[in-house]
Amino acid sequence: AAADAGVELPGRDRLLDGAAGDHVLAELARPTVATYNSYAASLVADHALLLGVEPASRLLGEAARYQLAAQLVESWPQDLGIDAAVSTVIDAVLALAGALSEHLLTPAAAAASLEQLAARLEATPATGPRGHLKDVVDVLDSLRTRVRLLDLVEAFAEHKRRAEAIDFGDQVALAARLAREVPQVGAGERARFAVVLLDEYQDTSYAQVELLHALFGGGHPVTAVGDPHQGIYGWRGASAGALARFCSTFTAAGPDGPQPALQRHLSVSWRNDHAILDVANRAAAPLREGSRLDVPRLAARPDAGPGLVQARVLLDRATEAQAVADFVVAGRAELGEGTTAAVLCRTRSQFDEVAQALRARGLVVEVVGLGGLLTSPEVMDLVAALQVVHDPARGDALMRLLTGARTRLGAADLHALADWADQLAGPRRRGDEQDAGPVEGVDAASIVDALDRL
Numbered sequence: 001a002a003a004d005a006g007v008e009l010p011g012r013d014r015l016l017d018g019a020a021g022d023h024v025l026a027e028l029a030r031p032t033v034a035t036y037n038s039y040a041a042s043l044v045a046d047h048a049l050l051l052g053v054e055p056a057s058r059l060l061g062e063a064a065r066y067q068l069a070a071q072l073v074e075s076w077p078q079d080l081g082i083d084a085a086v087s088t089v090i091d092a093v094l095a096l097a098g099a100l101s102e103h104l105l106t107p108a109a110a111a112a113s114l115e116q117l118a119a120r121l122e123a124t125p126a127t128g129p130r131g132h133l134k135d136v137v138d139v140l141d142s143l144r145t146r147v148r149l150l151d152l153v154e155a156f157a158e159h160k161r162r163a164e165a166i167d168f169g170d171q172v173a174l175a176a177r178l179a180r181e182v183p184q185v186g187a188g189e190r191a192r193f194a195v196v197l198l199d200e201y202q203d204t205s206y207a208q209v210e211l212l213h214a215l216f217g218g219g220h221p222v223t224a225v226g227d228p229h230q231g232i233y234g235w236r237g238a239s240a241g242a243l244a245r246f247c248s249t250f251t252a253a254g255p256d257g258p259q260p261a262l263q264r265h266l267s268v269s270w271r272n273d274h275a276i277l278d279v280a281n282r283a284a285a286p287l288r289e290g291s292r293l294d295v296p297r298l299a300a301r302p303d304a305g306p307g308l309v310q311a312r313v314l315l316d317r318a319t320e321a322q323a324v325a326d327f328v329v330a331g332r333a334e335l336g337e338g339t340t341a342a343v344l345c346r347t348r349s350q351f352d353e354v355a356q357a358l359r360a361r362g363l364v365v366e367v368v369g370l371g372g373l374l375t376s377p378e379v380m381d382l383v384a385a386l387q388v389v390h391d392p393a394r395g396d397a398l399m400r401l402l403t404g405a406r407t408r409l410g411a412a413d414l415h416a417l418a419d420w421a422d423q424l425a426g427p428r429r430r431g432d433e434q435d436a437g438p439v440e441g442v443d444a445a446s447i448v449d450a451l452d453r454l
Contacts, residue, residue, distance in 0.1 A: 032193065036208045037168055040175035043185065044166075050182050053174060058165040065167050069093050072156055080148050089149070096146060097153045101169030102205040104176055107154040111147050118143040172207045179214035186215045194221065201226035202243045203233040209242050209249065219253030225266075228295060229287045244292040267296040273307025274300050317350060321357040329361050381406075392448040402451075421450035 034042070041059075048055040060068065069090050082089060100110055118140055126132050132140070160166060166174070178185045196216050198204070201224040204212070216222050226243045242249075251258035269277055281297045288295050314320045328341045343354055355365045367376075374380070381404060387397040402409045402417075409417075425446070 036204065036211075037172060040172045040208075040211060043175040043178055043189075044171050047178050047182065047185050048174060050185070051174065051177060053166075054164050056164075058163070059171075060160070060165050060167045064165075065094065066090065068159060068163070068165075069097075069156055072152065072159055076152060076155075078151075080152075082145055082148065089152075092145075092149055093152045093156060096149055097156055098167075098169045100153065101167075101173045102207050104173055104207050104210060107150040107157075111150045114143050114147050114150075118147075169207075172205070172211065176207050176211040176214065179211050189215045190220050196220065196222045198222065198224040199226075200230075201246065202228050202231040203238045204242050205233070205238045206242075213249055217250055219251065219258065222250045222261075224250070228291050228293055229284050241292065265296050267299055268301060269298045270301050272298075272300065273305045275307030275309045277304075277307075279309050317353055321350070321353040324354055325357040325361050325363075328358060328363065332363075388448060392446050395447045398448055398451070417447050417450045420454075421447050424449055424453060 044053070045055050048057070070086075073086060073090050073093060080089070084092075099105075100107065105113075121136065121140060121143070122132075124132075124136075160170070193216075196212075198212065203226075212222075224243070224246050228243050231238060247261040247263055250261050252261050253259070272280070277298045277300050288297075312323060314323055324343055328343070331341060332339045343358075345351055345354060351367055355367055358365045374383070381401065384397040384400045387394045388401070399414075401407060402414065
């Protein structure tokens with residue numbers, strides 16, 4: 001915790017002194033809680049004009065962001081020299097744009113660094129009789145591909161500016177610029193929040209750390225909580241090393257100048273028994289050995305029980321799903337019908353098999369998470385209906401509805417619909433342009449049109 005020892009808190013007599021005291025207690029009872037990104041969004045909304053950015057800029061969700069990048073890539077006039085599908089290029093542009101925002105880099109600075117890295121790698125002595133090994137060549141190709149994509153990334157940023165739109169990465173980058181370049185923003189935030197708690201600090205990105213340090217560094221009361229073994233967002237620029245650097249990044253004010261922040265270990269687990277912690281400590285041992293922080297082993301609470309951990313190795317996922325169902329049924333029989341259980345799967349692809357095995361035993365199952373919801377038949381039917389209503393060219397979505405359990409059309413009916421669609425489209429294709437080439441877009445035969453005009 002980095003804290004200024006000179007901060008004075010109201011005394012008990014002042015806190016309880018009449019209406020003023022009630023007001024202070026009410027304020028203390030309602031802390032402001034926000035994610036890093038939502039906090040950055042509030043800063044941008046309040047102060048973006050100081051950087052010449054419209055505060056009411058439209059926030060792009062993932063779908064709108066992908067659509068904008070797709071329009072840019074598909075209309076790009078230059079040859080990128082990349083042998084990849086359009087969708088792959090779109091994903092790469094979005095990933096690279098997000099990475100630059102998370103690291104507060106401009107496309108020009110990123111290009112210079114990538115070219116320098118590629119030159120250094122290429123200048124290393126060849127390790128094989130025919131030159132560099134394939135892994136080295138693959139890395140060089142990857143670096144050069146990124147450099148070529150940076151023109152698209154820069155154009156993507158320009159498209160967003162012209163459309164007065166920003167995405168989540170832009171919000172954090174703009175908030176970090178505000179914190180670093182506009183001193184009054186930090187002064188206002190420090191006056192507004194006397195104490196700051198940063199949770200899951202191991203998952204902060206470089207841009208988020210820069211934002212928080214610029215606002216609350218230099219001795220402001222800040223506490224960070226995190227576990228380097230639980231860092232899961234490295235793919236978006238987060239680094240558990242941020243936790244290791246916290247004590248030097250957020251220094252405490254001392255009598256002789258800035259002092260490293262204090263560090264405390266929360267190593268007692270209050271919800272697990274001994275056997276579970278033994279397995280957890282053994283699994284985390286390699287992480288502990290390679291950590292820059294002195295992370296102690298987890299210890300059980302004083303009244304912890306012995307606990308039980310079971311492991312089984314099964315032939316396939318179907319057998320595994322049946323074993324999970326057996327385990328849950330046996331547990332309910334032992335503990336009572338009102339007992340609930342949670343099943344954690346490593347991948348979403350296992351959800352259906354486990355859910356079916358549990359339902360086959362008469363159990364009520366809830367699949368938590370959007371992925372499970374979108375793969376349920378009812379929701380897939382609803383999505384298909386919305387796609388058909390939105391876009392008459394989505395005959396693929398209509399096929400799900402026509403051949404599904406509700407309508408159950410057969411092959412003969414589908415052939416009849418296709419013939420009728422051709423007849424409906426025929427007059428639109430006759431004339432001078434009938435030999436001009438393939439029919440595209442709304443001029444093509446549509447089975448949706450055929451269904452609409454039976």
